[in-house]
Amino acid sequence: MIRLCQRPGASCGACCGLYNSRDHGREAVRAELTRRTLVLRRTAPTLGAFSEAAARLAEGGPAPLFPSVRVCPLLGFLDEAETRVGCLAHPLVTGGPDLRDAGVYDVTICESFLCPSHAWLDEEEAELTELATGDFHLYGLVVTDVPFLRAALGAVAALTGARVERRHLARPAFREALTRLLALKEELEPGSEGLFGAFRPGRDGEPVPRQIDYQVIDRDRSPYDALLTCVGADPHSGNDLDLLENEVRRRLDACAETLTPLPVQR
């Protein structure tokens, strides 16, 4: 089974409510995770103490963007350097007791839940995401949006004629360019379709196709339609289609310029 939540170079906390706040930007998210981590580090590792701390932390936290989606105050930083996000009530973190019952779900749910990306992504896609994002903020946004990831990798491949492979990311310039392309996810308007679109599966469990209504804005279909659709560049979202299209073009060109052909490995 593919593992996405905690990988050697990146970690995710999306399903614990990591991005469910009006300001989901890196610094705002970091500040909230730091606040929780400092409190929970000083909290005795008992269910009672963690439950009390969780209630206090929840009261003092930012209001959720989507009130019906839970935000767990037990999600924090796992390391001093604040590079890795994770559950501070997990037995591997507390050093023994499992305190996840003090969170917004319970141990059984926390232990068993796997988001749909686990069924859709293959190991190579997961590894590419990890290598190209590699932190507590961008990784979770991308790894939970399979259509966006595939559209981004597909657009690079269409432009260069080369499928993006792990070895390409050994080139710092290309890796940086791909990170910039994926970082579009960090720059969308709060509440935009492209932010949480990954959580809209259809009846068959597959993602519901999104589409841009070009007629409404009297425009031809963009050559970057797949990627723009994924980031929610439609007239109904808070994002600006022209602005996003220019950004996509610029960032894709940078990927193409830095992905000069490499010899095929045999």
Ligand code: SF4
């Ligand atoms: S959203 Fe998916 S990858 Fe992220 S922590 Fe939850 S189950 Fe893991």
Ligand code: SF4
């Ligand atoms: S207790 Fe559950 S919901 Fe809360 S941070 Fe831990 S894993 Fe996430």
